[in-house]
Amino acid sequence: MGGMAGFMYRQLTFTPKPLPSSITLDGKTAIVTGGNTGLGLEAAKEMARHGISRVILGVRTVSKGEAAKSEIVAQSPNCDVLVWKLDQESFSSMHAFSERVVQELDCLAIVILCAGVKLLEYIKSENTGHEMNVQVNHIGTALLSLLLLGPLQKTANANPGQKTRLTIVTSEVHFWTRFEAKDAPNILARLDEPSSFGEGMDRYNTSKLLNILWLRELSSVLGPDVIVNGVNPGLCASTLHRSDTTPGIAIFNKIFAWSSEQGGHNLVDAAIQHATDQGVYISEQVVKKPSSFVLSPQGKQAQTKLWNETITLLQEALPGIDLLSPLLTM
């Protein structure tokens, strides 16, 4: 069942399950962006319960990250939790974060790119000049996915037969955008224009579609060692919805939303299970087809166009940083 009815049915009938207790993550290191709250924090807590040795919380406010660390350590005292500054509105912050990964981590098995915003009004990032949903959800996520490939590949090389993992947190709402910007001469430039913003959640929905187009193109150029996928956590109660003033939204969420902990189960499932499924979209803890647009020839065309535009934008934002060389060694 598709559309809104199917969405509501699944929210009411499916119960996200935690990782089976038999799975141990001992010896592994994970990064979770947006790990100070909501689904990212719950995913970090769940991996800690499964004995993960080290978790890096990538957070834009370190004090919030420290509070999250206390919560994780209170529950799992043996987990080494590191709180590192990461602002997806800042190219230099994201680059500095990745440099720290290269310099300070001896291994990296799991990355969950979870940080995101849902803004129903047009806001331009003062830092980068790009519309905020697109900046944080797509451009920031895309840059980090490239910057962290090298460490993931290095860990895979050191542990033959073991895949390393990168999960991008997308959403079922990617089905629900007309994505008119796909026909513009430059998709990302068009999305920066206030007149392209659309109504209600449309821009957020588009940013989650960009996540899927990006991860599909990325996975198509990767070798077999680093598995990239996208996860729909489902509608979950969290601070994501704080600026959503849609009439009735609080009651709707109260009826249909899962808890953040349940959303965390879905993230951890995508990042740990499904180890041979390259480039897939996971929803309700199974591999599902993304939207028919994504699978259409027009979707493929938009995917390639978005990839090329994003690479160009990122190379201009970080001149002198070779973003593509990790891909050549995979």
Ligand SMILES: NC(=O)c1ccc[n+]([C@@H]2O[C@H](COP(=O)([O-])OP(=O)(O)OC[C@H]3O[C@@H](n4cnc5c(N)ncnc54)[C@H](OP(=O)(O)O)[C@@H]3O)[C@@H](O)[C@H]2O)c1
């Ligand atoms: N909750 C849902 O119903 C739902 C459904 C589908 C998909 N998702 C996706 O799930 C992910 C997590 O959402 P959530 O529900 O856990 O929301 P949340 O509780 O609002 O958490 C979002 C996280 O992203 C961080 N963040 C925002 N802007 C950032 C920036 N510029 N740089 C670095 N970090 C930034 C936030 O940091 P601060 O705490 O400092 O703001 C927070 O840690 C998002 O990608 C969202 O799109 C959520």
